[in-house]
Amino acid sequence: MKIKGREIFKGRAIGRLMVLDEAFSFLGGVDPKTGILTVASGREGESIEKRILVFPHGKGSTVGSYTLMDLKKNGHLPSAIVNAQAETIVATGAVMAGVPMIDSIDISLLRDGDRAVLVGDGLDMMDLVEKKVVTCVLRRKGKLLLLKRSQKVGTNKGKWAAVSGFIERGERPEQTALKEVAEETGITTARLEGRGETLHIRDGTHVWSIFPFLFEVGDEEVVLDWEHTEHVWVDVSDLKGYDTVPGFRKVLDVLGL
Amino acid sequence: MQLTPEEQAMLDGKEGKAKRKAMELLVALGAIYGADRLVPITSAHLSGVSYKTIGEGGIDFLAEMSEDGKVSVPTTLNPMGMDGERWRDMGVDEHFARRQLHIISLYERMGVEVSCTCTPYLLTNRPKVGDHIAWAESSALSFANSVLGARTNREGGPGALAAAITGRTPNYGLHLDVNRKATHVVEVEKGITKDEWSLVGHAVGRKLGACIPFFRGLGNDANGLKSIAAAMAASGSVAMFMVEGVTPEQPDRVEGLPVVKISRQDIEATVKSLRTGTGPDLIAMGCPHLSESEMKELASFLDGKEKKGDVEVWFCTSKGVWLRCPKEIAVLERFGKVLCDTCMVVAPIEGTHKVTASDSAKACSYLPGLCSQKVHCGTRRELLEMIL
Numbered sequence: 001m002k003i004k005g006r007e008i009f010k011g012r013a014i015g016r017l018m019v020l021d022e023a024f025s026f027l028g029g030v031d032p033k034t035g036i037l038t039v040a041s042g043r044e045g046e047s048i049e050k051r052i053l054v055f056p057h058g059k060g061s062t063v064g065s066y067t068l069m070d071l072k073k074n075g076h077l078p079s080a081i082v083n084a085q086a087e088t089i090v091a092t093g094a095v096m097a098g099v100p101m102i103d104s105i106d107i108s109l110l111r112d113g114d115r116a117v118l119v120g121d122g123l124d125m126m127d128l129v130e131k132k133v134v135t136c137v138l139r140r141k142g143k144l145l146l147l148k149r150s151q152k153v154g155t156n157k158g159k160w161a162a163v164s165g166f167i168e169r170g171e172r173p174e175q176t177a178l179k180e181v182a183e184e185t186g187i188t189t190a191r192l193e194g195r196g197e198t199l200h201i202r203d204g205t206h207v208w209s210i211f212p213f214l215f216e217v218g219d220e221e222v223v224l225d226w227e228h229t230e231h232v233w234v235d236v237s238d239l240k241g242y243d244t245v246p247g248f249r250k251v252l253d254v255l256g257l
Numbered sequence: 258m259q260l261t262p263e264e265q266a267m268l269d270g271k272e273g274k275a276k277r278k279a280m281e282l283l284v285a286l287g288a289i290y291g292a293d294r295l296v297p298i299t300s301a302h303l304s305g306v307s308y309k310t311i312g313e314g315g316i317d318f319l320a321e322m323s324e325d326g327k328v329s330v331p332t333t334l335n336p337m338g339m340d341g342e343r344w345r346d347m348g349v350d351e352h353f354a355r356r357q358l359h360i361i362s363l364y365e366r367m368g369v370e371v372s373c374t375c376t377p378y379l380l381t382n383r384p385k386v387g388d389h390i391a392w393a394e395s396s397a398l399s400f401a402n403s404v405l406g407a408r409t410n411r412e413g414g415p416g417a418l419a420a421a422i423t424g425r426t427p428n429y430g431l432h433l434d435v436n437r438k439a440t441h442v443v444e445v446e447k448g449i450t451k452d453e454w455s456l457v458g459h460a461v462g463r464k465l466g467a468c469i470p471f472f473r474g475l476g477n478d479a480n481g482l483k484s485i486a487a488a489m490a491a492s493g494s495v496a497m498f499m500v501e502g503v504t505p506e507q508p509d510r511v512e513g514l515p516v517v518k519i520s521r522q523d524i525e526a527t528v529k530s531l532r533t534g535t536g537p538d539l540i541a542m543g544c545p546h547l548s549e550s551e552m553k554e555l556a557s558f559l560d561g562k563e564k565k566g567d568v569e570v571w572f573c574t575s576k577g578v579w580l581r582c583p584k585e586i587a588v589l590e591r592f593g594k595v596l597c598d599t600c601m602v603v604a605p606i607e608g609t610h611k612v613t614a615s616d617s618a619k620a621c622s623y624l625p626g627l628c629s630q631k632v633h634c635g636t637r638r639e640l641l642e643m644i645l
Contacts (some may be wrong), residue, residue: 008285032314062413066305069314086289092415095282096318103289 001130001207003105005082007121008091011100013080017114018043018051019107025060026067026093035076052118053078054110058090068093080118082107109202131206134177135251136163136213138190143233144257145222146242147184150229160232160242162251173211181215185231186223190215196254201247212251258287258427259294267423275326279419283427286416292427296389300331301421302377303369304393305414307338307603308357310627316356319363322418328368329424333377335394335414336546336573336603337361340596341373347596348609369421373598374575376483376546378405381577386505389432391420395496396487396545396619402497404482406505408432411496431497439471439499439508442516451481452616452636453524458485459531459618460523462493470517471499471508480551484617487545491619531621534631537614540593540640541601543573544617549581555641556585564592564644569610573600592644602627616640 022042029041035049048071058064071077081094086103094101100118109128110116117124138145146160165180167173174192181190196212222231234242236257239249260268268284270277283295305311311318338357339349349357365371370381375394377383378401384390386406392398393412401407410430412420420426430436445457461470470489482500489495499507508514547555552574570593579586579597586595601613602620607629614633615621624630635643 006288008288009281062304063310065413065415066311066314066318069318070312071314073314073317086285088286088289088413088416091285091289092282092413095278095285096415101285 001128002122002124003109004122005102005105008086008101008103009095009099010120011080011098011118013052013100013118015050015052015079015116017054017082017110017112017116018046018048018078019110019112020053020055022055023057023059024055025058025064026071026090027061027064030067030071032067032070032076033074035071035074047076048078049076050079052080052082052116054082054107056084056107058083058087060089062089064089065093065096068097068099072097082110082118082123106200109200109207111202127205129206130209132167132173132209132211133164134167134173134180134211134213135161136177136181136215137251137255137257138163138181138185138187138215138217139193140217140219140233143235144239145185145217146232146234146244147224147228148230149245150227153227156245158243159245161245161248167211174213177211177213177215184225184227187217187220189220190217194255196251196256199247199250199254208247210247210251212255214255214257258284258292260284264295264423264425273325275322275324275422278322279326279422282416282419283423283425287427287429290427290429292429294428295423295425296428296432297424298330298391298420298426299388300333300382300384300390300392301328301417302333302335302382302390302392302394302397303364303414303417303421304335305418306335306360306364306373308353308360309338309603309605311360311414313356316360316363318415319360322422323363323366326367326422328421330421331382332369332421333382334364334369334371334373335375336600337373337598338604339599341598343594343596346594347599347604349605353605367422372576374546374577375544375600376548376575379546379548379578380575389426391417391426393417395490395494396483399486399490399496399498400483402431403486403499403504408437411494437497437506438469439511439514440468441465441470442511442514443470443472443519444516445472445475445519446521449519449521449524451476451478452638454478454481455484455488455616455618456524456527457519458488459492459622460519460527461517462489462491462495463527464517465493465495467494467496469497469499470495471501471511471514473501473511475500475503477503480548483545483548488618491622527618528634531618531632531634533625534612534633537568537612537633537643539569539571539601539606539610539612540614540643541571541573541620542616542637542640543571544600544602544615544620546600547572547574547578549578552578552582552585552589556582556588558641559592560588562645566644568644569593570644571596571601606630614640614643
C-alpha cells in the first residue's frame with residue numbers, strides 16, 4: 001500500500017525501515033564516526049546506515065544539522081528520513097547532506113524492518129496490504145446500536161461492534177455503508193447524518209482503513225443476519241460495560257460522539 | 258509555496274549549485290512552516306562559525322557552498338572559537354586554530370564580512386524598522402526584532418546562509434504582522450537595577466517560554482536591552498519583546514493580557530539556579546559582546562585600581578568596538594585579556610578551565626552543557642570585586 005505524506009527534500013530510497021518511537025536528536029543520538037545509535041536514542045548499538053529512518057520529530061540543539069554532514073563524510077547516512085512532523089534542525093540537515101525526506105506520515109502504521117520504497121512525497125510499503133472497510137454507527141433517539149458479532153465471522157468473534165463491511169472494488173464508501181446497514185439490520189430508511197475522517201490501524205501485515213459513518217434511524221425493527229447474534233441500543237455513557245472491537249472508541253471520537 | 262520565475266530558476270540549478278542548494282533548503286523550511294512565498298531580505302547574520310560547534314561536517318558544507326556561492330545581501334558572522342590573533346594566549350591548540358581560520362576563509366570566499374560578533378547591530382549591520390532580515394544568533398535576532406523593529410524568525414546557521422545567498426527568506430512567523438503581538442505584560446519590581454536585567458530576562462524566559470512579553474515601566478538602557486534579549490532567548494526561545502515607550506512596536510492593547518510580576522525573590526532564585534560552582538578560574542564578561550559604552554564604564558571603574566589574585570579575566574568584544582577603545586583597552590589589559598571575535602561559550606574552554614564566573618544569564622545557562630563548566634553567576638560589579 002502507498003502512504004502519502006509531504007516532500008521535504010526530494011529523492012528516492014529503498015530499504016528496510018528503522019522506527020524510533022521517541023523524538024530524536026542527531027547530536028548525541030548517533031555516533032557520527034560509526035553511524036551507531038547511542039544510549040540517548042533508546043536503541044543503543046544499532047546502525048542507521050542505509051536504513052529508512054523513521055521518528056516522530058527532531059529535537060535538541062541546532063548543531064544537530066551538522067551531525068548529518070559528519071555522517072555523510074564518514075559514509076554512514078541513513079538512506080532517507082521519515083517524520084510525523086518535520087522541524088528545522090532535521091530538515092536542514094537532510095537538505096545539507098542530501099538525504100531524501102518526507103513528513104506528515106502516520107508513523108503508527110510503520111514497523112521496524114518493514115520493506116519500503118520512498119518516492120517523492122510518499123512511502124510504498126511493499127509488504128503491507130490495505131483493507132478498506134466502512135463502519136456505520138446507527139442512532140435512534142440518542143441511543144447507539146451495538147451488534148454482537150457471531151462465531152461465524154472472520155474477526156473479533158463475540159465482540160460488540162457497529163455495522164461494518166468491506167468496501168468492494170469500484171464501490172463508493174457511502175454505497176457500501178447503506179448496503180451493509182440494510183444487510184446487517186434490515187433497516188432501509190437510515191438517514192446519513194455525518195461522516196468522520198478515515199482511520200488507519202496497523203494489524204500484522206494489514207492496514208485497516210476505516211471509513212466512519214453516522215446514521216439516524218426511526219422505529220423500524222432491527223432484523224439481524226448471520227453475522228450477529230444480539231443487538232442492543234445503548235447510551236454513549238453506558239458503553240463501558242461492553243467488550244467492543246478495537247478502535248471503536250476512536251470511531252466515535254471522529255464522529256463527534 | 259509560490260515561487261517567482263527567478264526563484265524557480267535558482268531551484269532548478271540554472272544559477273549554480275550553491276543557489277540550488279540554498280533554494281532547496283528555503284523551500285523545505287517554507288513547506289514546514291506554511292509560508293506562502295519568499296520575501297526579499299536586506300541583511301543576514303550567520304551562526305555556525307565556531308569550529309567547536311560545526312566541526313568537520315560544517316566545513317564540508319561550507320566548502321561545497323563556497324565553490325560557487327556568494328552572498329547577495331550584507332552578511333555578518335557570529336563569534337568564532339578564538340581570537341584570530343591571540344588564540345595562543347587562550348590556550349587554543351594549533352589544529353583547532355587552523356581549522357577555525359579555514360572556516361573563516363570559506364565564509365570570506367562567499368563575500369561574508371568576517372569580523373565575528375553577536376552584536377552586529379552595534380557596528381555595520383543595523384537594520385531599520387520594517388526591514389525583513391534573516392538572522393541567526395538568538396540574542397541578536399531578538400534585539401533586531403524588538404529594539405530595531407526589523408523582522409526575522411529564529412534562523413539556524415544554514416537557513417540564514419541560504420537566505421543570504423538567495424537574498425530571500427520564507428514569509429512566515431515574525432515576518433507577518435499578525436504574529437508580532439504582545440502575549441504577556443511583565444512588571445519588574447522597583448529597585449531591580451539594569452545590572453540585573455540579564456537575570457530578569459532569564460526569569461521571564463523560564464516562566465513564560467516562547468512568547469512576546471511587553472515590559473511595563475522598565476525604562477530604557479541600550480546595554481540592558483542587549484542583555485535582557487540574550488537571556489530571554491536562551492532560557493525561553495523568546496525572539497521578540499516590547500518595552501513601554503522604548504521599542505518601535507508597542508502593543509495594540511494590553512487589557513486582557515496575562516500579567517506577570519518579576520520580584521526580588523525571582524532574581525534571587527534565578528541566581529541560585531544558575532550558580533553551580535564557586536572559586537572561578539575564569540571570570541568572563543561580554544556575552545553579548547561588550548559595547549563601546551560598556552568598555553568605557555568598565556575602564557573608568559577599574560582605572561587607578563590594582564588587580565588582586567591571579568584569576569584569569571576575559572573581556573569579550575567585537576573587533577569594531579576594540580578599534581574604537583584603545584585607551585580603555587590599556588586599562589582593562591592590566592586586569593585581563595580583551596578578546597575579539599570570540600566568547601566564553603564558543604571557545605573550547607572545556608580544555609582549559611573548570612569554573613567560570615559570568616554576569617550573563619545566557620552564558621551561565623550554556624556554559625555547563627557546551628563547555629563542561631561549573632558556573633558562578635553574579636552581577637558585573639560582583640565579578641569585578643572578586644579581582645579587587
